Amino acid sequence: MRQTASKVRFPIPERVTRALAQLSADLKNARRRRRMPMAYAADRALISRSTLHKIERGDPGVSLGAYATVLFGFGMIGRLEQLVDKRWDWIGLAQEEDRLPRRIRSAADCEVVDTLPLHPTVEELQHVPREGARQIGLRQEAGARLERGRSCRA
Numbered sequence: 001m002r003q004t005a006s007k008v009r010f011p012i013p014e015r016v017t018r019a020l021a022q023l024s025a026d027l028k029n030a031r032r033r034r035r036m037p038m039a040y041a042a043d044r045a046l047i048s049r050s051t052l053h054k055i056e057r058g059d060p061g062v063s064l065g066a067y068a069t070v071l072f073g074f075g076m077i078g079r080l081e082q083l084v085d086k087r088w089d090w091i092g093l094a095q096e097e098d099r100l101p102r103r104i105r106s107a108a109d110c111e112v113v114d115t116l117p118l119h120p121t122v123e124e125l126q127h128v129p130r131e132g133a134r135q136i137g138l139r140q141e142a143g144a145r146l147e148r149g150r151s152c153r154a
Helices: 014-033 038-044 049-057 064-073 077-081 090-098 106-115 122-126 130-147
Strands: none
Touching: 014 049, 014 064, 038 049, 038 064, 049 064, 064 077
């Protein structure tokens, strides 16, 4: 007789459980607003009806991929794409800002040329934060030096 290992479930924090419950309720309401039967919504998301039922109950054992396909089936995948966008990562941005160098030497200015385009487009400039505007100026200055035939390290 073959024995199967049971899934080990770690305790889930209460806040995570509440967030999953809210997400599952929102997905269920989204399906109902669209007047979709469960079978049709499951087919559209390429999952089984029982998996959709688990999602709508907030079961933490359902994979993120299943949630993503349901969002895709409802035309809401863009929300998932923005989930961990750096604009919403206040802690990460604060830590990154603390690690920024206090002084940038001229040799470091030339290294920026390799990582960023020399002449940004208008669309790129619209999305540049204020701190990045200085980098663009340094990059263009270093690029002008390179175009004149002088290397930055000389």
